[in-house]
Amino acid sequence: MKLTFYKYQGTGNDFVVLDNRDQTIQLSQEQVAFLCDRRKGIGADGLMLLQPKEGFDFEMVYYNADGRPSSMCGNGGRCLVAFAQFLDVVEDQAYFIAADGPHQAFLKDGLVHLQMKDVDAVEDLAEATFLDTGSPHYVKQVEALEHLNVFAEGRAVRYLDRFQAQGTNVNFVEHLPENKLFVRTYERGVEDETFSCGTGVTAAALSASRAGYESPVHIRVLGGELQVSFEKEGHGFKNVFLIGPAEQVFKGEIRL
Numbered sequence: 001m002k003l004t005f006y007k008y009q010g011t012g013n014d015f016v017v018l019d020n021r022d023q024t025i026q027l028s029q030e031q032v033a034f035l036c037d038r039r040k041g042i043g044a045d046g047l048m049l050l051q052p053k054e055g056f057d058f059e060m061v062y063y064n065a066d067g068r069p070s071s072m073c074g075n076g077g078r079c080l081v082a083f084a085q086f087l088d089v090v091e092d093q094a095y096f097i098a099a100d101g102p103h104q105a106f107l108k109d110g111l112v113h114l115q116m117k118d119v120d121a122v123e124d125l126a127e128a129t130f131l132d133t134g135s136p137h138y139v140k141q142v143e144a145l146e147h148l149n150v151f152a153e154g155r156a157v158r159y160l161d162r163f164q165a166q167g168t169n170v171n172f173v174e175h176l177p178e179n180k181l182f183v184r185t186y187e188r189g190v191e192d193e194t195f196s197c198g199t200g201v202t203a204a205a206l207s208a209s210r211a212g213y214e215s216p217v218h219i220r221v222l223g224g225e226l227q228v229s230f231e232k233e234g235h236g237f238k239n240v241f242l243i244g245p246a247e248q249v250f251k252g253e254i255r256l
């Protein structure tokens with residue numbers, strides 16, 4: 001089978017993106033893992049299908065690099081909105097359905113503003129917080145983040161008894177001046193550090209709001225800059241937006 005694909009990246013979190021409006025694409029776990037393989041395939045942190053869904057501009061189907069279906073991907077969602085505009089499926093606004101429910105999004109000044117799900121509560125753990133922003137996130141504040149072995153430290157948390165079965169993403173956050181954070185993330189399903197994690201920086205910003213960070217929080221990641229805006233609602237958050245660039249890198253064909 002010859003497969004036409006597009007490669008997208010959002011602050012260095014990168015994706016194989018497939019137009020499945022004709023609903024002919026059916027991929028096995030092994031095929032998705034092959035397409036995401038950085039040595040033998042195209043190489044990506046994840047793979048997304050854009051496909052039709054009654055009542056929505058499109059449906060987002062997301063797979064982690066391990067080939068397994070995943071929960072919500074914030075950077076992926078932003079890239080898929082940009083892809084939908086490229087395909088003329090949408091103009092500068094989108095309403096789509098993903099693993100964690102419906103999402104509004106709009107494109108403005110070259111950035112994609114993606115509304116994330118409301119967050120009901122943030123759980124306090126011994127030396128971290130845990131919250132679900134569409135995907136599960138363990139958030140730990142650290143100093144001197146650039147020197148941290150994120151792979152080793154992240155992997156250790158991801159395989160703790162509590163997270164062994166379902167896994168979690170692990171975010172290490174350094175509080176910077178002027179309402180800014182530096183975030184590095186070990187991602188479940190990639191089982192490595194990625195250059196950016198959209199649901200992760202969202203979790204980091206909401207957690208930091210309890211230490212006085214105000215909306216919008218500016219976040220530096222290895223792959224660039226993102227913003228997260230939100231409104232507090234009791235112990236939770238609503239009108240949460242993840243804002244940043246989403247670029248098409250290349251189009252290609254591959255035989256499966």
Ligand SMILES: N[C@H](CCC[C@H](N)C(=O)O)C(=O)O
Pocket residue numbers: 013045046064070071072073074075076135136169187188189190196197198199200
């Ligand atoms: N690896 C995540 C999904 C992708 C999240 C990340 N790429 C993002 O931008 O939110 C998980 O299995 O929960």
